[in-house]
Amino acid sequence: MKSSPIRQGADFLSYLGEVVMLLGHGVRRLIGVNRLPPVMQRVLSLQFKFTALDAIPFTLILALAAALMVVVQLELLDLFKTEIPGKLVVAVLVRELGPLLAALVVLARSGTAIVTELAGMRASGEIDALRLRGIDPYDYLVIPRQGGVSLALVCLGQLFVVVALMGVFLFSSWVAASPPTWGVLLGQLGAEMSLADLVVVLLKTLVPGHLIAVIACREGIACSARQTEIPRAVTRAIVRALVAVVLWNVLVSFAAYHLLQVRG
Amino acid sequence: MSEPVPAVDVPPAGQAPSATGPALLEFRKVCYRPSSFPGELIEHLDLAIAAGEIVVVTGPAGCGKSTVFNLACGALRPDDGEVRLLDTEPARLDDPALAQVRARIGVVPQRGALLSNLSLRDNVALPLLYHRSLPVEAAEDAVARALHDVGIANLPRIKPADATEELRQLVALATALVLDPAVLLLDDPIAGLTGPSADGIWKRIDQTRWTRHLAVLVISDQLPGAAIPDARVVTLPARLQTTRSYDLDLR
Numbered sequence: 201m202k203s204s205p206i207r208q209g210a211d212f213l214s215y216l217g218e219v220v221m222l223l224g225h226g227v228r229r230l231i232g233v234n235r236l237p238p239v240m241q242r243v244l245s246l247q248f249k250f251t252a253l254d255a256i257p258f259t260l261i262l263a264l265a266a267a268l269m270v271v272v273q274l275e276l277l278d279l280f281k282t283e284i285p286g287k288l289v290v291a292v293l294v295r296e297l298g299p300l301l302a303a304l305v306v307l308a309r310s311g312t313a314i315v316t317e318l319a320g321m322r323a324s325g326e327i328d329a330l331r332l333r334g335i336d337p338y339d340y341l342v343i344p345r346q347g348g349v350s351l352a353l354v355c356l357g358q359l360f361v362v363v364a365l366m367g368v369f370l371f372s373s374w375v376a377a378s379p380p381t382w383g384v385l386l387g388q389l390g391a392e393m394s395l396a397d398l399v400v401v402l403l404k405t406l407v408p409g410h411l412i413a414v415i416a417c418r419e420g421i422a423c424s425a426r427q428t429e430i431p432r433a434v435t436r437a438i439v440r441a442l443v444a445v446v447l448w449n450v451l452v453s454f455a456a457y458h459l460l461q462v463r464g
Numbered sequence: 465m466s467e468p469v470p471a472v473d474v475p476p477a478g479q480a481p482s483a484t485g486p487a488l489l490e491f492r493k494v495c496y497r498p499s500s501f502p503g504e505l506i507e508h509l510d511l512a513i514a515a516g517e518i519v520v521v522t523g524p525a526g527c528g529k530s531t532v533f534n535l536a537c538g539a540l541r542p543d544d545g546e547v548r549l550l551d552t553e554p555a556r557l558d559d560p561a562l563a564q565v566r567a568r569i570g571v572v573p574q575r576g577a578l579l580s581n582l583s584l585r586d587n588v589a590l591p592l593l594y595h596r597s598l599p600v601e602a603a604e605d606a607v608a609r610a611l612h613d614v615g616i617a618n619l620p621r622i623k624p625a626d627a628t629e630e631l632r633q634l635v636a637l638a639t640a641l642v643l644d645p646a647v648l649l650l651d652d653p654i655a656g657l658t659g660p661s662a663d664g665i666w667k668r669i670d671q672t673r674w675t676r677h678l679a680v681l682v683i684s685d686q687l688p689g690a691a692i693p694d695a696r697v698v699t700l701p702a703r704l705q706t707t708r709s710y711d712l713d714l715r
Contacts, residue, residue: 238600239593317581329577332537333591333639334566336559340594 219444222338222414226346229339233347240344247348251310252355258309262301263360266293267367271375280376285368286388293364294397296453299404302357303445306409307438310349311416315437318420319430327421342417350409357405365389396456403452408445415441487512487548488647488679489536494545496531505531505703508545515646518673518680518692523700529683530574532700533651536681537571538562550646567595570640570678572650576632578624584635585619592642603642610638613675614668630661634668641672648672648680655685666691 203211229236236244270292274285318341321327330337373379380388419437423429491511497504505528513519521532534540535547538554546553552565578587588610592603611619614634624632633653640648653669654662666688673680682688688695 237594237597239590242600321580324580325573325575325577326579328539329571329573330579331563332539332566332571332573334563335591335594336563 219411219414219418222342222418223346223410225338226343226410226414229343230347236343240340243344244347247310247345248352250313251306251349252352255305255309255352255356256359259302259305259356259360260363262305263298263363264367266297266301266360267364268371268375271368271371274372275376280372280378280380283388285372285380285385286392289365289368290389290392290397293368294361294393295400295456296449298361298364299357299401299408300445300449302353302360302405303408303412303449304442305356306349306353307412307441307445310352311412311438311441312434314345314349314413314416315420315423315434316430318417319423319433320427322421322423323425323427323430325425328425337421338417341421342414345417346410346413349413350406353405353409353412354402357401361401396459400452400456404449407448411444411448412441415444485515487514488550489513489649489681490546490548491532491535492546492548494535494542494547496528496535496540497543498531501703503703504543506535506542506700511698513647513679513681515677515679516673517696518670518682518694519696519698520682520684520687520692521698521700522684522687524702525685527700527703529685529700530651533649533681533683536649537566537569567591567643568645569647569649570643570645572633572636572640572648572653574651575655576624576636576639578632578636578639580624583621583623584627584631585621587624587635588619588638588642591639595643606642606644607638610642611635613641613672614638615664629656630664633657633665637665637668637672641676644676646679648678650680650682650684652683652685662686663691670695 233241233244270289274280274288279285279288318327321341327337327341330340369382369385372385373382416437419433419440423433489511490513491509494506494509495504496506509532511519521529523529531540535542535555536549538547538549538557541555547555550565550568552561554562554565557565578584579590582590585607589600589603589607592598592606593600596603611617614637616631616634616638619635620627624635627635637650637653640650648669650669654665657665669680669682670688670692672678682695687697
């Protein structure tokens, strides 16, 4: 039976409240990361390794591919003779595409892995067993994953931007008919980039890292204790995390744009 | 493969450890009615277990054996009556207080429910590492002692999925013992085991009760028989005509 729009709205607000509460609890616990039990610190470092280090090759390929796409478009539109390449590269690769694609890499690899693992644990009774042993599953399972994933996404976001910029230099001299010198390109990028861009990249990777981890963990732990529910939990987690990450990025872009406009 | 350790601290044959002191786990006229079940599943259950005592709750399928286990560890609230565990009423505790009480008891859920992503040894160490914030090395002695008490000298570096059912149950028992509990609650610890394997688990449970002076509640379809001659047996009456399951809202 389909529930009423009011009920759906109430459910959505309740879900939102739960995610915000989990985020807040996680951030509070992670601020004092040294006070976490060593066993949780170990899980955090393993999560960071899986999410960041193991994803480096995939991230490098995506960053170079994105750089090549931008360079090809610049050449097709014959923009290399203007001052636009620097503006376009910073706007597209640094401010928008870099953080978003890095988040997608993390969502595709770690988000799916987390929700599948935790939903499997739920189905096999392991999460109830943790509770019976006095171990809070939201503490033991969520906090290390939240810390590991968010830290990893910050690192991957920075890596993506640096490699993509290097790719622009590399591919422009290869693809463009009359490429600008690296000095000219460097000057354009330097003139366009500011400290605000670093803040934007940081905001668009740190917060989405928390969002991906919390939503994936929540959907895994709250999944019905049946094996057949696991694929549905994975789909739900990925869709919800994707929407949350995109909305957050749009919000940050609007805020940054507004600030730039105010400064004139 | 694990090597069994010879039992050195068991009482002489025929001599059971004496129960002493007040009840550590007590059911007082406990009734429980699941929302999806017609009538009372548990009806006016009275039960008291002191240190050194062992009670086996048994009965036909669907009679509420696991419900008794869940009531004992505070996962369910009784509709009437009172469950007292270590001088507290777990049903009335908030989640952090309930977690603290659970850190003072040993629990073996159905099938052991060991964490599949940890090795067997890490499973045993986890309650200690989490509740006492110890580094792994500092937990080694307590882990070795818990493993010794269940008869495991050398635990292979494997995960639960690669272990035999018997080894998984013994490791789950060691996991429950690692925090030095006063009360031990076991839900079907010999499920899927028969013959010498089942007898071996019963004897280990009895031995740990004796060496650690525990109050033990066991939920089981099978009775310990000669393995624990002084075990008190509580048989619940048949409730369901079918094996249809019903939903329980566990804490």
